[in-house]
Structure formats: C-alpha cells, structure tokens
Amino acid sequence: MTIPAGLRRTVLRAQRDTGFLAAGVLPHLALVPVWAWAATTTARTGNWLLTGSVSSALALLGTPVLTAVQRARYRVLIGVDVPRLTPTAPERWTWASTARWVAATRPWRKIGYHLLLGPLLALLELLVLAVAAACLAGVTAYAWSWALPTGIRQDWFGYLTQLPAYTAAGFLLLCALPWTGRAVARAEARLALGLLGPSRAQRLQERVDQLAVSRTDLIEAVDAERRRIERDLHDGTQQRLVSLAVNLGLAIATRPDLPSDAREVIARAHLEAKEAIAELNDLVRGLHPAVLEDRGLDAALSGLAARTPLPVRLRVDLEERVAPNVESVAYFVISEALTNATKHANAMRAEVIVRQVGEVLRVRVTDDGLGGADAAGTGLTGLAKRVGSLDGAFHVSSPVGGPTTITAELPCAR
Amino acid sequence: MRAVIAEDSVLLRVGLIKVLEMGGFQVAAEAGDAEGLLAAVAEHRPELALIDVRMPPGFTDEGVRAAMEIRRRWPGTPVVLLSQYVEERYAADLLSANTSGVGYLLKQRVADVADFVAAVRRVADGGTALDPQVVAQLLLRRDSDPLARLTPREREVLGLMAEGRSNAGIAQALVVSESAVAKHINNIFAKLDLPVVDADHRRVLAVLRFLGASRD
Numbered sequence: 290m291t292i293p294a295g296l297r298r299t300v301l302r303a304q305r306d307t308g309f310l311a312a313g314v315l316p317h318l319a320l321v322p323v324w325a326w327a328a329t330t331t332a333r334t335g336n337w338l339l340t341g342s343v344s345s346a347l348a349l350l351g352t353p354v355l356t357a358v359q360r361a362r363y364r365v366l367i368g369v370d371v372p373r374l375t376p377t378a379p380e381r382w383t384w385a386s387t388a389r390w391v392a393a394t395r396p397w398r399k400i401g402y403h404l405l406l407g408p409l410l411a412l413l414e415l416l417v418l419a420v421a422a423a424c425l426a427g428v429t430a431y432a433w434s435w436a437l438p439t440g441i442r443q444d445w446f447g448y449l450t451q452l453p454a455y456t457a458a459g460f461l462l463l464c465a466l467p468w469t470g471r472a473v474a475r476a477e478a479r480l481a482l483g484l485l486g487p488s489r490a491q492r493l494q495e496r497v498d499q500l501a502v503s504r505t506d507l508i509e510a511v512d513a514e515r516r517r518i519e520r521d522l523h524d525g526t527q528q529r530l531v532s533l534a535v536n537l538g539l540a541i542a543t544r545p546d547l548p549s550d551a552r553e554v555i556a557r558a559h560l561e562a563k564e565a566i567a568e569l570n571d572l573v574r575g576l577h578p579a580v581l582e583d584r585g586l587d588a589a590l591s592g593l594a595a596r597t598p599l600p601v602r603l604r605v606d607l608e609e610r611v612a613p614n615v616e617s618v619a620y621f622v623i624s625e626a627l628t629n630a631t632k633h634a635n636a637m638r639a640e641v642i643v644r645q646v647g648e649v650l651r652v653r654v655t656d657d658g659l660g661g662a663d664a665a666g667t668g669l670t671g672l673a674k675r676v677g678s679l680d681g682a683f684h685v686s687s688p689v690g691g692p693t694t695i696t697a698e699l700p701c702a703r
Numbered sequence: 704m705r706a707v708i709a710e711d712s713v714l715l716r717v718g719l720i721k722v723l724e725m726g727g728f729q730v731a732a733e734a735g736d737a738e739g740l741l742a743a744v745a746e747h748r749p750e751l752a753l754i755d756v757r758m759p760p761g762f763t764d765e766g767v768r769a770a771m772e773i774r775r776r777w778p779g780t781p782v783v784l785l786s787q788y789v790e791e792r793y794a795a796d797l798l799s800a801n802t803s804g805v806g807y808l809l810k811q812r813v814a815d816v817a818d819f820v821a822a823v824r825r826v827a828d829g830g831t832a833l834d835p836q837v838v839a840q841l842l843l844r845r846d847s848d849p850l851a852r853l854t855p856r857e858r859e860v861l862g863l864m865a866e867g868r869s870n871a872g873i874a875q876a877l878v879v880s881e882s883a884v885a886k887h888i889n890n891i892f893a894k895l896d897l898p899v900v901d902a903d904h905r906r907v908l909a910v911l912r913f914l915g916a917s918r919d
Binding site for chain 2: 529563594
C-alpha cells in the first residue's frame with residue numbers, strides 16, 4: 290500500500306514545523322530567568338541599581354548569541370534566511386560614527402525580540418505542542434484503553450461513548466494541526482525578519498549594491514568576450530585569409546605562362562580575398578580594436594578617424610587613461626557616430642572632441658550632414674543603452690538640415 | 704640578402720618565405736615569437752628582419768618592442784613590421800630613433816607580391832616604406848595648423864612622400880611631370896618651414912618629425 294504523495298508531504302511538513310516550534314521554546318525563554326531574577330531580587334532588596342545593571346549586561350551579552358541561535362534555527366529547520374546585519378564599519382571610529390554603526394545593527398529591536406516577544410512566542414509554541422500531544426493521545430485513545438485492566442474497562446460507562454468522541458476529536462485536531470503549525474511558524478518567521486533582519490531601506494540598499502556590482506561584472510564579461518572573439522579572429526581566420534591572398538598573389542607572380550582565362554580567374558580570386566580581408570578587418574575592429582587595449586583611446590581614435598572616408602578633426606584631451614570599459618564605450622559611440630555621418634547623413638566633414646572634465650569623460654561628435662537623425666532609431670538607441678550601462682548621459686541633436694551633434698558623458702571615476 | 708622572419712601563424716610564414724625568396728632574399732631563420740627572433744638576429748645578423756606586430760605571449764605590440772630592441776642592439780638592421788591593422792603609434796615608436804631602413808606595412812599588402820617585394824627591397828637598401836594607412840593617420844594630427852595651409856594637391860604629395868616614395872614615384876602616382884612634383888615639394892617645405900634635403904628617408908624623417916610622430 291502506498292501513501293498518497295500529498296498526504297506524505299503534509300505529514301512531513303507538519304513534522305518539520307512542529308520540530309521548529311519545539312526548538313524555539315528554550316531560546317525564547319532564555320532571558321526569562323534574567324529578568325525574573327532581577328524582578329524578585331529588586332523586590333526583596335530594593336537594590337535596583339545592581340540588579341538593573343547586571344540584568345542589562347546579561348541581556349546585552351546574550352542578544353548576539355541568541356540572535357545567532359535563532360538565525361540558525363530559522364535557516365536549518367524551515368529554510369528561512371534571516372539576513373545578518375553587518376553594516377560597513379566606518380572609516381574613522383568617532384563617537385558619532387560609532388553611534389551610527391551601532392544604530393544600523395538595530396539593537397533595540399533585537400533586545401525587544403529576545404526579552405519581551407520571546408516569552409510570548411514560547412507560550413504560543415508550548416500551546417501548539419500541547420495541542421499536538423493532545424491530538425496524538427486522542428487518536429490513539431483505543432490503544433490506551435486496551436492497556437487498561439479488563440475489569441476497569443467493563444465497569445467504565447464511557448467506554449462506548451467517550452472513546453469514539455476522543456478519537457474523533459483527535460482526528461479533527463490532527464487535521465487542523467499542520468495548518469496551525471504552518472501559521473505559527475510563518476508568523477514567527479515574519480516577526481524575526483522584521484526584528485532581527487535588516488530594515489526595508491537597508492535591504493534595498495544592499496540589493497542596489499549587489500546589482501551595481503553584478504552589472505559591472507556583466508559589462509566586463511561582455512567586453513572580455515569581445516576581446517576574445519577579436520583575438521580568435523585575428524589569430525585564425527584573418528591569418529588564413531591573408532595566407533590565401535598571398536598564395537594567390539604568388540601564383541599570379543610566378544606563373545606568367547598560365548593561359549589567360551586561368552590567370553583571370555586567379556586574379557579575380559586574389560581581388561576577392563583582399564576585399565574579404567578588408568571587410569573582416571573593419572568588422573573585427575568594430576568589435577574591439579587591439580590598439581585600444583594597448584595604447585588607449587587616443588591611439589585607437591586616430592586609426593578610426595583615418596579610416597573614415599571623410600575629413601575628421603580629432604581632439605583628445607586626456608590626463609590619463611580611463612577605465613577599459615569606459616574607453617570601450619567611448620570608442621563605440623564615436624565609431625557608430627562617424628559611420629552614421631558617412632552612410633546616412635552625407636556629411637562632408639566631422640569633428641570629434643574627447644575631453645576629461647573632472648570625473649566625467651565628455652565625448653562629442655559633430656557632422657555637417659543632412660541632420661534629421663532619429664534618436665529612437667536602432668543604432669542610436671543601442672548607443673544610448675551602452676552609455677546608460679555606465680550611468681552616462683547621452684544626447685542627440687539633429688535638426689533637419691543639420692548639423693548633427695551626438696554627446697555622451699561617461700563617469701570615469703577611478 | 705639574408706632575412707629573418709618572425710610570424711606566429713605558420714601558414715602565413717610559409718607564404719612570406721616564398722614571397723621573400725621570390726624577391727631574391729634567403730630566409731636564414733624563422734621564429735614564432737620575439738624571443739626566438741632576437742636569438743635568430745643575434746645568430747645570423749640578417750640584412751632584413753620581417754616581423755609580425757602581434758606575437759605570443761601577449762598578442763599586443765611584442766613585435767614593435769622586439770624591433771626597437773633589434774635597432775638598439777644592432778643599429779642599422781633593416782626592419783619591416785607587418786600588422787593586421789596599421790597604427791601610427793607603433794610606427795611612431797619605430798621611427799622615433801631613425802627612419803632609415805624601417806618599414807611598417809599592412810599584412811594584406813604581402814598579397815600584392817611585386818609591390819611588397821619592392822617595398823621590402825627599399826627598406827633593405829636603407830629606405831623607408833610606410834603603409835598609406837599610417838600616413839593617413841599621421842596626416843590627421845590634431846591642431847596641425849600649418850598642414851591646413853597646404854593645398855589638397857600638396858597634401859597628396861606629402862602623403863606619398865611620407866610613404867617613402869621618390870620624386871619619380873610620386874610623379875608616376877599622380878600622373879604629373881617630375882618637375883611639377885619637385886615644385887610641390889619645395890612649396891611644402893617652404894610652408895612647413897623645413898630645411899630642403901634630398902635623401903628619401905630624410906624627407907620622411909622631416910615629415911614625421913613635423914607631424915609629431917616622434918612624440919614621447
């Protein structure tokens with residue numbers, strides 16, 4: 290006979306919740322002796338200064354230990370992770386910064402939890418455990434009754450009426466038990482998260498920090514991937530193509546005796562190979578020029594400007610190299626803007642200005658083309674996204690008739 | 704003429720050897736990285752070193768640095784750098800010390816066998832061979848106001864001159880007479896305040912110096 294899966298799950302969960310509640314009783318009652326002793330001793334001797342200081346010290350010392358115990362209990366027994374409160378230590382320990390640091394650990398809530406709420410929760414837990422024990426006893430009433438001597442069983446009037454009632458009540462409670470345990474456990478978890486865990490603002494702050502780090506990591510990973518692709522193409526495909534073109538060139542140069550139609554075919558293949566190399570070069574450079582990594586933005590931009598088929602004025606004022614991901618985005622913006630100026634705007638000339646002002650890298654590309662560029666177009670949206678990924682500002686001004694100015698401001702604090 | 708080749712792509716190395724042999728060079732040694740190259744140059748003292756810019760281990764500018772090292776340790780060794788992309792900064796590094804016997808060309812130029820051989824020969828004879836792309840980048844120097852005073856034709860001539868061509872070569876390229884070229888060149892020197900000198904590489908040196916290639 291197999292037990293239905295649903296029932297098995299319910300039983301296991303009820304077992305887990307009950308165990309969780311049982312494990313809470315002692316730590317929740319841990320500080321009761323302290324204040325009970327304080328109350329009774331003060332009543333007896335009137336020396337509230339001594340009892341107050343001793344019990345406060347005990348409560349303060351006990352709080353971190355009890356918090357750790359409770360966190361372990363929540364995590365291990367019902368899988369609720371109460372985040373640890375670890376505010377970043379101040380750079381200088383002054384009175385004010387220490388006070389702020391202590392406040393960030395939310396001490397009063399913790400002390401309140403262990404000192405006042407704990408005993409109440411312990412009562413609730415004991416109640417649930419008592420109900421559990423009662424219902425188990427009720428369900429097994431017949432088994433207990435058989436243990437009674439025969440004489441007593443025959444003389445007991447309730448044998449026929451009370452026992453079924455006990456059993457039925459036990460069953461009803463048994464059915465209600467999983468939900469009761471669940472509800473109490475959930476309520477406790479919620480209280481613990483609120484009182485022992487970080488506040489909403491602290492949680493959001495932490496989440497924002499995590500996201501900022503993971504976003505930076507992601508951007509760097511993408512950049513690394515681009516560099517890897519660039520290197521693979523450079524060391525593989527491009528060398529093969531060059532080698533092919535060289536061999537075709539050799540064939541033309543060393544075999545003048547070939548029939549003219551064969552020579553023509555080879556010459557065409559030679560030309561195609563060279564064009565393919567040029568195309569692939571442009572493509573790979575757009576990916577991530579090696580010189581950018583190697584010599585920085587200024588060097589990479591002079592190559593870019595030289596390859597642009599219109600006259601480009603280039604001014605780069607950088608005190609020092611900025612972070613690689615900033616360099617990469619700046620290069621990408623300028624590359625794309627110059628491509629647009631050449632392909633779509635029919636520009637006659639363009640100007641690129643890159644300046645570092647404090648902790649901001651300002652990039653401006655102007656062309657004298659037709660203007661009317663659509664800032665919502667795919668190319669410009671892509672640029673805006675890449676600039677946005679670094680928390681930069683991106684702006685396009687392109688009235689019909691020109692000129693078009695694209696500006697990007699990239700934070701580059703090092 | 705003995706030559707040494709440094710190129711990490713085995714495939715391309717084979718092609719380069721063939722091209723050089725066609726041009727009348729004997730390839731004394733081939734290397735796959737900068738270290739091997741320096742050892743080969745030390746051993747063979749070649750009349751030409753043909754070097755790939757990007758080589759193991761770092762795949763950045765090892766070739767440029769190796770070339771500078773060769774020029775420092777064995778002055779006068781003609782060096783030709785090959786690169787997938789031509790960057791004027793690398794050329795500037797190489798040209799800053801001395802422009803005689805220096806070449807810097809795009810890899811794909813090797814495919815035009817005859818032109819490439821001619822360029823390499825020019826370098827081996829103590830001349831200069833710069834890729835038009837480098838020259839284009841050099842001409843792009845920002846704030847080079849005197850350049851703005853040149854006519855488009857003079858710019859063209861300056862570009863060809865920077866590539867290391869002779870007057871005859873420039874005349875051929877622009878389909879004008881040599882005397883016209885000489886006149887343009889004199890005008891350029893006058894506009895740029897450069898002393899008139901006659902040797903090819905001196906002219907390149909002057910051009911590059913002016914263009915700020917020998918910064919840092």
